[in-house]
Amino acid sequence: MTDRSKGSTITVLRSNTIEVPALRVAIVGEGPEVSVPLGLEPVTIGSSDECQLVLSDRRVSRRHCSIALGDDGIVLRDLASKNGTFLGEIAVREAVLVPEVLFTVGMTQLAVRVSGAPSVLELHPTPQFGEALGGSLVMRALFARLAEAAQSDETILLLGESGTGKELLAQGIHDASPRRDGPFVVMDGGSISPNLIEAELFGNVRGAFTGAVDARVGLLQHADGGTLFLDEIGELPLDVQPKLLRALEARQFRAVGSNKWQPFNARIVAATHRDLRAAVRDGSFRSDLYYRIAVIEARVPPLRERKDDLELLVDRFLASQTPPLTRHDLPKTTMAMLRSHAFPGNVRELRNVLTRLALFPRLGLDALEPIRTRTSSPGAQDNDAEAWSQLFDLPLREAREHLVERFESSYLEAKLKDHAGNVGRTAQSAGVSRQMIYRLLERYGLRPGEV
Numbered sequence: 001m002t003d004r005s006k007g008s009t010i011t012v013l014r015s016n017t018i019e020v021p022a023l024r025v026a027i028v029g030e031g032p033e034v035s036v037p038l039g040l041e042p043v044t045i046g047s048s049d050e051c052q053l054v055l056s057d058r059r060v061s062r063r064h065c066s067i068a069l070g071d072d073g074i075v076l077r078d079l080a081s082k083n084g085t086f087l088g089e090i091a092v093r094e095a096v097l098v099p100e101v102l103f104t105v106g107m108t109q110l111a112v113r114v115s116g117a118p119s120v121l122e123l124h125p126t127p128q129f130g131e132a133l134g135g136s137l138v139m140r141a142l143f144a145r146l147a148e149a150a151q152s153d154e155t156i157l158l159l160g161e162s163g164t165g166k167e168l169l170a171q172g173i174h175d176a177s178p179r180r181d182g183p184f185v186v187m188d189g190g191s192i193s194p195n196l197i198e199a200e201l202f203g204n205v206r207g208a209f210t211g212a213v214d215a216r217v218g219l220l221q222h223a224d225g226g227t228l229f230l231d232e233i234g235e236l237p238l239d240v241q242p243k244l245l246r247a248l249e250a251r252q253f254r255a256v257g258s259n260k261w262q263p264f265n266a267r268i269v270a271a272t273h274r275d276l277r278a279a280v281r282d283g284s285f286r287s288d289l290y291y292r293i294a295v296i297e298a299r300v301p302p303l304r305e306r307k308d309d310l311e312l313l314v315d316r317f318l319a320s321q322t323p324p325l326t327r328h329d330l331p332k333t334t335m336a337m338l339r340s341h342a343f344p345g346n347v348r349e350l351r352n353v354l355t356r357l358a359l360f361p362r363l364g365l366d367a368l369e370p371i372r373t374r375t376s377s378p379g380a381q382d383n384d385a386e387a388w389s390q391l392f393d394l395p396l397r398e399a400r401e402h403l404v405e406r407f408e409s410s411y412l413e414a415k416l417k418d419h420a421g422n423v424g425r426t427a428q429s430a431g432v433s434r435q436m437i438y439r440l441l442e443r444y445g446l447r448p449g450e451v
């Protein structure tokens, strides 16, 4: 470690405890400093709102470069930007930075700054929390936080892209909590028609609405003594939000069509892939409900920000094939290929890619293609027949997920075609919300206009 990098690297204090420097990525210029903190999660810099540091600079790409703090120190990476990332006159693809050294993107100069005393962070003792695997520092820190949070009854909000493992973590929280012997109940707010969500959550009395032939118990009650996982909480309709808030505050609820308040005893874990703070700002999510749910808020990082987890995940997914495989069974270039892929579908996508490679090892880079390209390619039927019989070798859960995903993507593609790419009409004809269609489009890498 050079003198100049002093105070800017992660130090291992003892096993499972690290010291993390207090760093900020700052725009260097006149006027008040604009900066964002740099912790275990990388900071992306670019012109897109999705970046942590957003630059309004015409010469900056949407996702231009990233800065990550890791075992090697502070690493600056260009994200295949159009105009490059520069250290002085030199364009860099990847460089280890020391504090106060200027780098340039577009017309903007930036630097990493030490901004105070380091903090001590506990890591989970193993690279696993429930069924979720993760050996990277950021995941072990997340696991440690969730393991601690599991002991309380507070509401937890998990934020992260689709396929990052939010449901697996919610199950892990339940299993690590004093409620582990009670039920773990899932409500997927994205896949239920908006006008049925309230009844799904709170139940309904007989005849409460057209079609309510019988009285039904809601999921809140089903989760009695256990945990209710509210997946895609961001899709909760505005009119149901105050009802959920009231229920959480008073610990009691009313079934649809009933006047009677009933107590409930379930712990709530919620998740969303949406930026809920932005939803609060644009008025589509109530701020009081947001603060009530986000008592403990945890971000689950996308797989591209924790490539250190790849080996562990690859080994696990290969071992679960029938017969179990190891990395040696795949072409030598496989790990390099996986390392350079961005995985927009995150761990779910990785698992599917490995299942495809296990079935058809010679697919190589084609295994990274979205499902639709292959299913509609010539000779797909022969492949389908072969894949179908080989699916029998997979564990039931994986075989089922694989088929559901293939079906969903083909269904979506066909429906979108029928409606000339119009999302509203596609949603209506499929009987789901527009948000659900957007979610599926994201999951399968489809664009409505291109179908």
Ligand SMILES: Nc1ncnc2c1ncn2[C@@H]1O[C@H](COP(=O)(O)OP(=O)(O)OP(=O)(O)O)[C@@H](O)[C@H]1O
Residues within 6 Å of the ligand: 131, 132, 133, 134, 160, 161, 162, 163, 164, 165, 166, 167, 168, 169, 231, 273, 313, 347, 348, 351
């Ligand atoms: N850390 C992990 N370790 C092992 N498997 C994982 C991990 N993260 C995700 N997976 C696997 O990836 C798939 C998707 O995970 P999960 O459903 O928990 O993600 P999610 O964030 O809830 O996604 P969505 O928002 O689309 O519902 C599952 O099959 C899960 O087993």
